[in-house]
Amino acid sequence: MTATTSPWQRVLHHRLFWPVVALVVLLAANTVNRPSFLSIRVQDGHLFGALINLLKNGAPLLLVALGMTLVIATRGIDLSVGAVVAISGAVALSFIASAPDPGSITTVLVAVGIALALSFVLGVWNGFLVSVLGIQPIIATLVLMTAGRGVAMLITGGQITTVNSAPFKAIGSGFWFGLPVAVILAAVVFTAVALLTRRTALGMLIESVGINPEASRLAGVKARNITWTVYAVSALFAGLAGLMISSNVMAADANNAGLFIELDAILAVVIGGTSLAGGKFSLSGTLVGVLVIQTLTLTVTMLGISPSVTPLFKAIVVIAVCLAQSPKMRDVVAARRRRAARTPAQTAEVTA
Amino acid sequence: MFSTTKARTRLTGVLAGAAVLALAACSSGGSDGGDSAGGGSEGGGSGDLITVGFSQVGAESGWRAANTKSIQDTLTEENGFDLKFSDAQQKQENQIQAIRSYIAQGVDVIAFSPVVESGWDSVLEEAKQAGIPVILTDRAVDSEDESLYESFIGSDFVLEGEMAGEWVSENLATEPINVVELQGTTGAAPAIDRKTGFESATADNPNVTIIDSQTGNFTRTEGKTVMEGFLQAHDDIDLVYAHNDDMGLGAIEAIEAAGMVPGEDIKIVTVDAVKDGMQALADGKINFIVECNPLLGPDLAEVIEKVIAGEEVEKRIVVEDQSFTQEQAVEALPTREY
Numbered sequence: 001m002t003a004t005t006s007p008w009q010r011v012l013h014h015r016l017f018w019p020v021v022a023l024v025v026l027l028a029a030n031t032v033n034r035p036s037f038l039s040i041r042v043q044d045g046h047l048f049g050a051l052i053n054l055l056k057n058g059a060p061l062l063l064v065a066l067g068m069t070l071v072i073a074t075r076g077i078d079l080s081v082g083a084v085v086a087i088s089g090a091v092a093l094s095f096i097a098s099a100p101d102p103g104s105i106t107t108v109l110v111a112v113g114i115a116l117a118l119s120f121v122l123g124v125w126n127g128f129l130v131s132v133l134g135i136q137p138i139i140a141t142l143v144l145m146t147a148g149r150g151v152a153m154l155i156t157g158g159q160i161t162t163v164n165s166a167p168f169k170a171i172g173s174g175f176w177f178g179l180p181v182a183v184i185l186a187a188v189v190f191t192a193v194a195l196l197t198r199r200t201a202l203g204m205l206i207e208s209v210g211i212n213p214e215a216s217r218l219a220g221v222k223a224r225n226i227t228w229t230v231y232a233v234s235a236l237f238a239g240l241a242g243l244m245i246s247s248n249v250m251a252a253d254a255n256n257a258g259l260f261i262e263l264d265a266i267l268a269v270v271i272g273g274t275s276l277a278g279g280k281f282s283l284s285g286t287l288v289g290v291l292v293i294q295t296l297t298l299t300v301t302m303l304g305i306s307p308s309v310t311p312l313f314k315a316i317v318v319i320a321v322c323l324a325q326s327p328k329m330r331d332v333v334a335a336r337r338r339r340a341a342r343t344p345a346q347t348a349e350v351t352a
Numbered sequence: 353m354f355s356t357t358k359a360r361t362r363l364t365g366v367l368a369g370a371a372v373l374a375l376a377a378c379s380s381g382g383s384d385g386g387d388s389a390g391g392g393s394e395g396g397g398s399g400d401l402i403t404v405g406f407s408q409v410g411a412e413s414g415w416r417a418a419n420t421k422s423i424q425d426t427l428t429e430e431n432g433f434d435l436k437f438s439d440a441q442q443k444q445e446n447q448i449q450a451i452r453s454y455i456a457q458g459v460d461v462i463a464f465s466p467v468v469e470s471g472w473d474s475v476l477e478e479a480k481q482a483g484i485p486v487i488l489t490d491r492a493v494d495s496e497d498e499s500l501y502e503s504f505i506g507s508d509f510v511l512e513g514e515m516a517g518e519w520v521s522e523n524l525a526t527e528p529i530n531v532v533e534l535q536g537t538t539g540a541a542p543a544i545d546r547k548t549g550f551e552s553a554t555a556d557n558p559n560v561t562i563i564d565s566q567t568g569n570f571t572r573t574e575g576k577t578v579m580e581g582f583l584q585a586h587d588d589i590d591l592v593y594a595h596n597d598d599m600g601l602g603a604i605e606a607i608e609a610a611g612m613v614p615g616e617d618i619k620i621v622t623v624d625a626v627k628d629g630m631q632a633l634a635d636g637k638i639n640f641i642v643e644c645n646p647l648l649g650p651d652l653a654e655v656i657e658k659v660i661a662g663e664e665v666e667k668r669i670v671v672e673d674q675s676f677t678q679e680q681a682v683e684a685l686p687t688r689e690y
Contacts, residue, residue, distance in 0.1 A: 036584075158411050256412060297577070304564055310538075
């Protein structure tokens with residue numbers, strides 16, 4: 001980018017331009033279809049509306065995608081997050097269900113503590129496999145991805161565990177200051193991660209590990225510890241997401257809770273412009289990616305798209321966004337435009 | 353650098369070795385089971401166990417959990433069965449794999465609840481060639497060749513949809529009502545049939561309009577998410593027809609979150625009658641439930657014994673279903689098994 005590029009061009013070439021366009025188009029389509037889509041009203045002392053639901057349902061995915069962004073930045077991948085989501089929910093609800101007083105805050109806090117601690121331990125295990133034993137991330141986390149749901153099934157005894165506990169319900173469907181608790185929790189985590197990675201050198205260190213682990217080690221970066229940490233953090237976030245998902249319906253479903261959330265999270269990260277090859281990462285990009293995916297899901301219901309073509313509809317939107325973003329595709333389009341213009345002056349301008 | 357490569361190679365070797373050992377263990381275990389089972393059926397002695405390979409859809413709902421429990425509690429060693437149970441986690445490829453492994457193990461009977469209706473011909477053909485009888489439970493397959501399975505035990509899903517539709521038509525549709533439908537897993541027999549049954553039973557009542565229909569995948573979470581979308585997309589929903597209780601329970605959460613009263617502002621009709629659903633019915637949050645009896649274990653055991661003894665069995669065994677209103681639910685709850 002030279003100083004001569006106009007602000008418009010800079011916006012156009014920003015890697016988040018197309019994802020944001022997709023998001024705006026989806027929101028606009030919903031608003032055209034249903035003008036009250038964007039309206040938010042106050043009900044029972046808290047905010048209520050499609051956008052609030054969108055944020056609330058997107059909170060777990062955002063948490064998982066945040067962890068995934070950090071892992072991907074170190075050139076890794078974490079396939080086990082969906083299983084961790086299931087385990088976390090299963091542990092918390094089984095504990096609450098067997099506690100003498102399911103409704104007490106202490107019970108819920110202990111349950112949350114156990115679930116998060118276990119998730120963290122699972123992440124440490126993933127990190128150990130990847131950073132100490134040097135197993136490729138996709139294989140190392142595949143172990144837990146397959147085994148994890150089995151563990152969750154063991155915990156719940158193959159049943160869907162349901163409980164009635166007001167404090168636990170607050171995590172997934174409660175409100176603080178008029179906003180969903182889940183959204184506030186996700187926002188706090190997002191801010192914390194953003195501050196830690198962008199206001200300290202941590203973000204740069206993570207990127208350097210992703211770009212070249214050996215070189216960064218020689219430069220004095222503790223590459224192993226950083227890799228280890230991001231897996232632990234990823235699982236911890238997935239554990240929190242699991243609590244939200246199970247609290248949302250007050251049921252721990254070992255088979256379906258967080259099913260394929262790892263793929264949605266990877267997709268969100270990719271839409272957000274973080275390369276799977278590691279290195280530079282974008283947290284705000286991930287946020288946009290999560291919103292695009294979540295809005296897409298809501299759009300299917302809002303526009304009344306038939307369930308049999310839903311996957312196709314989603315695939316078309318995702319492919320369109322990815323194509324628009326890909327540098328190759330942009331070059332092709334730019335070259336076409338150049339050929340069409342044919343005037344040397346304009347060619348010079350574009351290449352500049 | 354060299355040493356790490358070496359270490360990695362060694363590790364790979366160890367892992368590969370472990371994998372080979374595990375495979376060997378599996379296959380030897382499998383053939384042992386097959387041998388003893390084969391000996392059992394040849395001898396025909398009544399003291400031998402009948403080996404049954406059962407592939408369950410998953411544990412997607414409370415209904416499924418009750419169904420699994422019924423099968424596991426009936427096909428016990430005391431009753432003369434050796435049950436090999438596997439959970440397909442709602443994926444057809446898992447189920448096909450499980451059935452292939454049962455064929456390889458040489459079980460006496462294979463029983464399964466197909467995740468989806470289509471795509472079973474080749475694996476069922478394999479079972480037929482291996483001489484292993486197949487019994488379908490709960491859900492059907494769309495194979496044209498009926499000789500591929502011995503019998504299909506399960507509820508009539510179309511009838512369930514019709515019962516729901518008739519109740520709605522008689523009790524609620526005295527004035528025009530707008531219905532939203534939460535469908536089951538796309539392509540699954542209960543989803544297709546319950547939709548068809550409901551539509552045909554309400555077709556002659558001009559007051560019933562189905563304004564929207566989406567899949568909630570038989571789960572609470574998706575039932576809730578889709579219902580939230582419906583509530584945003586339509587102001588005038590009078591009734592939710594959910595293909596199972598769990599999606600209905602998810603819808604209740606969404607309706608309550610929107611500040612409305614489930615069962616009054618928006619009526620709910622579901623199918624299944626599992627414990628949580630019956631509780632919601634008794635509490636007045638659901639208006640009507642058509643039962644889908646999950647206790648297939650005893651019927652399955654009887655059919656298996658007949659098939660092994662070489663007796664004729666009926667191709668289609670329909671399990672009787674009843675239905676519950678709110679008052680009936682209050683009465684039935686204390687004595688219900690599931």
